Amino acid sequence: MVIYIFKVFQNILKIMLLLNLYLSFGISSNTVFALNAEKKENNKLITVEDFFRNPEKSVVRISPDGKYLSYLAEYKKRMNVFVQDMETGMITRLSSITDRDIREYYWVNENRIIFFKDEDGNFMFKLFSIDLATNEVICHTDYQGADSKLIKIDSPKKETIIIQSNQANPGKRKYALYRFDMKQNRFELLSDEIDKYDGWVLDHNNVIRLAYENKGMEKTFYYRKSEKDEFKKLLQCNELYDSFEPLCFDAGNEKFFAYSDIGREHRAVVEYDPEQNRVTQVLAEHPIYDMFSDDEIDHLYYSETYGKPLYAYNTMRKREYVFFDSQFEKQFRPVLEKFPGKNVQIQSRTDDEKKMIIMVTADTESGSYYLFDSDSRSIKYLWESYPGLKGVNLSPMTEFAYRSNDGTEIHAYLTVPTGESKKRLPLVVMPHPGPHWRDSWKYDAQVQLLASRGYAVLQPNFRNSDGYGKNFKISGYKQNGLKAQEDITSGVRYLINKGTVNPKKIAILGWSYGGYAALAGLAFTPELYACGVDLWGMSNFQTFLRNIPPAWRSQFYSTVGDPEKDEDMLRKVSPALNVEKIKVPVLIAQGANDPIIPQEQSDEMVEKLKKSGIDVKYILKTNEGHAFRNEENRLELWKAIDEFLAKNIGK
Numbered sequence: 001m002v003i004y005i006f007k008v009f010q011n012i013l014k015i016m017l018l019l020n021l022y023l024s025f026g027i028s029s030n031t032v033f034a035l036n037a038e039k040k041e042n043n044k045l046i047t048v049e050d051f052f053r054n055p056e057k058s059v060v061r062i063s064p065d066g067k068y069l070s071y072l073a074e075y076k077k078r079m080n081v082f083v084q085d086m087e088t089g090m091i092t093r094l095s096s097i098t099d100r101d102i103r104e105y106y107w108v109n110e111n112r113i114i115f116f117k118d119e120d121g122n123f124m125f126k127l128f129s130i131d132l133a134t135n136e137v138i139c140h141t142d143y144q145g146a147d148s149k150l151i152k153i154d155s156p157k158k159e160t161i162i163i164q165s166n167q168a169n170p171g172k173r174k175y176a177l178y179r180f181d182m183k184q185n186r187f188e189l190l191s192d193e194i195d196k197y198d199g200w201v202l203d204h205n206n207v208i209r210l211a212y213e214n215k216g217m218e219k220t221f222y223y224r225k226s227e228k229d230e231f232k233k234l235l236q237c238n239e240l241y242d243s244f245e246p247l248c249f250d251a252g253n254e255k256f257f258a259y260s261d262i263g264r265e266h267r268a269v270v271e272y273d274p275e276q277n278r279v280t281q282v283l284a285e286h287p288i289y290d291m292f293s294d295d296e297i298d299h300l301y302y303s304e305t306y307g308k309p310l311y312a313y314n315t316m317r318k319r320e321y322v323f324f325d326s327q328f329e330k331q332f333r334p335v336l337e338k339f340p341g342k343n344v345q346i347q348s349r350t351d352d353e354k355k356m357i358i359m360v361t362a363d364t365e366s367g368s369y370y371l372f373d374s375d376s377r378s379i380k381y382l383w384e385s386y387p388g389l390k391g392v393n394l395s396p397m398t399e400f401a402y403r404s405n406d407g408t409e410i411h412a413y414l415t416v417p418t419g420e421s422k423k424r425l426p427l428v429v430m431p432h433p434g435p436h437w438r439d440s441w442k443y444d445a446q447v448q449l450l451a452s453r454g455y456a457v458l459q460p461n462f463r464n465s466d467g468y469g470k471n472f473k474i475s476g477y478k479q480n481g482l483k484a485q486e487d488i489t490s491g492v493r494y495l496i497n498k499g500t501v502n503p504k505k506i507a508i509l510g511w512s513y514g515g516y517a518a519l520a521g522l523a524f525t526p527e528l529y530a531c532g533v534d535l536w537g538m539s540n541f542q543t544f545l546r547n548i549p550p551a552w553r554s555q556f557y558s559t560v561g562d563p564e565k566d567e568d569m570l571r572k573v574s575p576a577l578n579v580e581k582i583k584v585p586v587l588i589a590q591g592a593n594d595p596i597i598p599q600e601q602s603d604e605m606v607e608k609l610k611k612s613g614i615d616v617k618y619i620l621k622t623n624e625g626h627a628f629r630n631e632e633n634r635l636e637l638w639k640a641i642d643e644f645l646a647k648n649i650g651k
Helices: 009-023 048-052 326-338 445-452 470-474 483-498 513-524 541-546 550-559 567-573 599-611 631-649
Strands: 058-062 068-075 078-085 091-093 104-109 112-117 126-131 136-139 148-153 160-165 176-181 186-189 199-202 208-215 218-223 232-238 244-249 256-260 268-273 278-284 300-303 308-315 319-323 343-349 355-362 365-373 378-384 397-403 409-415 425-429 456-461 501-511 531-535 586-591 616-621
Touching: 048 445, 048 631, 058 104, 058 343, 058 355, 058 365, 068 104, 078 112, 104 148, 112 148, 199 244, 218 244, 244 300, 256 300, 278 308, 308 326, 319 326, 319 343, 326 365, 326 378, 397 483, 409 445, 409 483, 425 483, 425 631, 445 456, 456 483, 483 501, 483 513, 501 513, 501 631, 513 531, 531 631, 541 550, 541 567, 541 599, 586 599, 586 631, 599 616, 616 631
Parallel strands: 425 456, 425 501, 501 531, 531 586, 586 616
Antiparallel strands: 058 068, 068 078, 078 091, 104 112, 112 126, 126 136, 148 160, 160 176, 176 186, 199 208, 208 218, 218 232, 244 256, 256 268, 268 278, 300 308, 308 319, 343 355, 355 365, 365 378, 397 409, 409 456
């Protein structure tokens, strides 16, 4: 496993956004619009279904012994676990879930797979296991309000796993660390100081060696040399200004690897000696970009076989590998050379690390799976995620930069429809969620469908975005609806001034924080947009901040605003409190079980828009949360958005 970290309350929003990004759309984030559905390739009309139906296969893995391939595929409209015998080719469906997609599963050993599944989008995940010998599926946390997450496989026993679970506090996001014996169906508590510490880091013997606690924005790390020793304070950082995140211990369980920007502008991969309490080596850094700024993938891979970190992914202009071992780099180099300029991701590997599942994507390629054999250096094609898109002429994504109105440089991505003139195009502006997130060069189904309809797509990494150094992120604190929104607006005006887009045909769309930014664009620059789409975004910061969980308050009050001290500012930047400024049609979607953005945020906005006489369409789903994950809901939503945009900015 890559990261042996147990994150709890303070980072739960980031975790949920990550899950939303991956879980709600199969391969990547998706949103759909339409303008002129006449672009064809080989006489084939590109439809909403082509982009947003369930993938034919996803999350492809290989068993620890290399005898089976596994993947998620559809059964009765829901994604379930299948395995294929590598020798005979026989395919067996292992699960028959029909209420909610399985999106996350793992091989524990050659005979057992585990998976996690929530209920109606509540982001509370129950733990299940599948016995390959009997095909029996068992839920191991079958209690009301259960939530759990895999931390690591308890190698070499491999009949036990380490998980975080809230079984001592059902229905709450208050967790402890457990070793779970799969054969005995027995939980063993590992962390007996649940009320003191918020998270733990294990060494390779599965001993808790690091613990941390959050008090406001102060994060304090504690260390012990062995299981018999008491924890002692190691270091403290204020997470408003510094980040420090342990990743895993070295082979000797003496030093550990972490990412850190303490004492530096950009986040780096470091080796840390807890006995000396200092950084002993910088493994990887970049003068312009942060290491580890693409939250869709694991970043640092530690090899039990090699006994060291082998590589990390880093997102600069594109995703790149940073190798720490020359032998592994030489072994893996043929794969990168076969797919130059593309995103190449190791999805799974055998225990001996000689066989690997490789996923290859690009801005115009939805995803292909390959089996790489390091002994023979052979690369065998397996499957496409969306075979219906193979060969379709999709639109390339280009990075560029512009200046915001105060001179700040903003990095962004622009996708222009293939075959279209690059002048006076209709535009969809897509601010990302987070806001401490970032867009990057990759396949994005929402962007590609938009481009296939004739839209240009702008994705700005406004201040607050991750990846461009701590000062850039800090400059966005308490600037939602203000300078952060001006960064988005400046990007639109830049494209207007260049003649790239038609100023009369511009829409803004986003989800989560991006949904807020869409509403803010409509309210605070009403002359700029012809319509907007808000997907489960906040609309009233005053009520949102007053009702967030206590564990989130320090972070949100410091970076967004304090509902008491910053009352006037929050009123100024809340779209629901400035609804009279909105003059154009709006589409809003919301999941009733959203644990991040309560339904009341959308309800209030819709009600006030209607009272103001604004044309508003509201799509509310009672079986969804912070995204529409069920295929039928997803397709319904995107078809509605398709029609909405065609009506308001279409030709």
